[in-house]
Amino acid sequence: MNLTDVEPKENRSISYNNIPPSIGVSTHLDTLPASPQTNLKTNYYKVYEEENSTLFRSLGYYKDIEEDNLDSHKRIKTLVLSLYRERPDFDDYITPRTYELIEDIEDDQDTEQKIISFESFNNFTDFLTKNDNLIIPSFIVTYEGNIRALWRKSRIQHLAVEFNPDDTNTYVIFTPNPNNTGKVMRSTGTIDKERLYQVVVSMGADEWICR
């Protein structure tokens, strides 16, 4: 999606075509738990030493460390890196944007701003991974710490979804009314991510949020 076609341009702090060095391979160890306790993780560290970053991203690793008492942001960083094999295109935008938002929130020190919810982020990336025909959306973090994604082609082709930790996701769709040229259909509701895509299709929004 290219928001800059319809919105004022601004300077970006990060180039999304080039992952900043701060989140490159050389710092992947930062996202690992300091002291692996289980055999699986011990084995993982051995693999890491042998194979370096490639296997770090192996699918499923993050599920094991969910059980640890890692803070949400560390878990999110690990998750987004682990998704590389399945969705290498995440590195173009999702990964650097995630790191940028984490940095913003950690710097903010606003007591009203909650840290990013791992569960919300997991729902968001799970939705994208399971529906891999979707255009990668822009996304922000709400005060509640939820990921809110935006697919927007124009004022009447607009889908925003707030991914809640309990998978009660709130969506807003503006889409052209196929039965009334020039008119727009607007709909909002709460739905789990498994059925969210069905709603998108039923509203005809798949025509402009899919590649």
Add this chain to the structure above:
Amino acid sequence: MNGFVGNEKDNDPLPPTSHITKLVKKSLVHNGGKIDGKALLPRPKEDYMSVNWLEYDGNTDLEVCVQNIINIYKDKLKVKKNDRLPIINVQRAIEYVKAETDDRRKIQILYKPELKPDHTYGDPSHSGVYGYSHEDVIIGELLTDIVQQVHRAENFLSSPK
């Protein structure tokens, strides 16, 4: 302090030709500068969205008005350089929301100056957008459509009060 435009009092509607803004954190701004609709909703425990009336002191130069608002923010909030200030015209907001909602929703934008305990003005620009709640997510999205300008706070932080 200069006199207010038309000497508006507490709860008076803002003049239709005037403008409102609010401080939006960078984490609520999409790449490309689009303000997220969630930023333009009341918070869950509030019955209105807090905003600032740009022309509260009679000034109509929007650049000067934004600087005045930033100066007020500095006294009550932590303003960061990457925060944004979207500008919305009062009449446009009221008419657009009414025209584009199924229930022809009538929002109101009322003057709500904040007073200090000593009865001086803490925030003489403070106003509120009434008539919708945090659950009216469609209205939040509609308001993002009519943002006229988005200013970066950093352009105004260095100026002395």
